[in-house]
Amino acid sequence: MPDTDSSVQAISMARRDGAPLDPPPEYARLRQEAPISRVSMWGGRATPWLVTRWEDARTVLASPGVSSQNTRPGFPTAIENAPAMPPGYFFGQDDPVHDTFRRALTREFMVKRIEALREPTMRILDQLLDAMIDSGGPADFVEAVALSLPSLVICELLGVPYEEHDFFQSHSKVLIDSAVTAEEKIAAHQALGDYLERLVEDKRRQPMDDLVSRLAEHVDAGTFSVRDAADVGAFLLFAGHETTANMIGLGVLALLEHPEELPRLYQGKAELANSVEELLRYLTIAHTGLTRIAIEDIAVGDVTIRAGEGVIILLNSANRDADTFADADTLDLARANARQHLAFGYGIHQCLGQPLARMELQIVLPEVFRRLPNLRIEPGREVSFKQTSAAYGASFMPVTW
Ligand code: HEM
DSSP states (O other): OOOTTOOEEOOOOOOOTTOTTSOOTHHHHHHHHOSEEEEOBGGGTBOOEEEOSHHHHHHHHHOTTEEOOTTSTTOOOSSTTOOOOOTTSGGGOOTTHHHHHHHHHGGGGSHHHHHHTHHHHHHHHHHHHHHHHHTOSOEEHIIIIITHHHHHHHHHHHTOOGGGHHHHHHHHHHHHOTTSOHHHHHHHHHHHHHHHHHHHHHHHHSOOSSHHHHHHHHHHTTSSOHHHHHHHHHHHHHHHHHHHHHHHHHHHHHHHHOGGGGGGGGSOHHHHHHHHHHHHHHHOSOTTOEEEEESSOEEETTEEEOTTOEEEEOHHHHTTOTTTSTTTTSOOTTOTTGGGOOTTOOSTTSOTTHHHHHHHHHHHHHHHHHHOTTOEEOTTOOOEEESSSSSOEEEEOEEEO
16 A cells, blocks of 8 residues: 555646646646655755546545644655744634634635725726727737736725825836846835735725735734734735636636637536636646645655644646546536536635625626637737746737737
């Protein structure tokens, strides 16, 4: 029976040439032959478990026996000795700290609040598409639409005053741009952190109907500090910007590759919602996997993961598991169980912003193809992809229409 002695595998995480929207082919083999196996990282100094099947991924993510705290020795962070995250970045905290922050935000992502962002989202999208169309083309769809929309929507969510949107958006774009230097990123991070702290202080003095004002109330109530509140704001920007931007870019690309699926977007609300779920499953942009460390022994499939051992849960393998999703490598916007995907994770850390991401995608995808029915990749040019970023996506998408 495989146990902690299982042989360590060197696993190729490379995607197949010509199939940039499919996970590495190695994952299909692992699901069949070694669904939970050891992988070598940090030059062999760490050998966490790699979980590849849907059922096992849910078991691990729902287990109270795992921790998300990356400061625990052996935690399988992408780089060795990764710096600790401040508490406000609460995806890296366990309860009760995690729960304090998460509960302070739960109401912000409820249907009523997200519905209030629908109109601003449509307005922002119209403006971005108008500007792209007026430019005459060709254009980089990532720059023109996919990156800008989520950061402007987060401005609305947080309550960044309109006249400061440009400042906020230009710095937040630097943070997720793979082409800028480390110094530029650090400067942008600092500028946004300082800005958010000032914003929290402003909203303490003059509260409005927005998320930062409600965080400021928690500061006054003593739940957390001004710095924590600013970190929460910065975390929401990180968590919600590049992820949604990548889904917009890749979602458009997947639909350009499968034009026969496009009519589904216009058949009704339920069909549109299901189409977005299927795109989330098929594309699973959190492609480097979720990381955890066992804090007690946990049984998963045939394996016992021992306390102190790291675990990487490969969501993009789990979401292509044929035992759960029939014909899993096919994009089928009418798939009956698309919503069972794990693209937003599972368990206590499941994506808090998913109602917002869904709302944005349900607006953007049909609207882009409605306004640009002849949208296509510019002939003779190629889309480039962010292979190494934690959120997979297109870095450049030359389009014409
Ligand atoms: C399509 C877009 C998105 C995808 C694919 C995505 C994916 C994920 C995943 C996989 C996790 C789980 C992390 C873990 O368990 O370790 C997560 C957590 C989180 N996401 Fe998202 N996300 C998206 C959009 C957003 C948006 C728009 C926001 C908010 C503005 C957001 C806020 C968060 C937060 C706050 C957490 C941490 C939750 C916790 O630890 O309790 N996400 N997301």
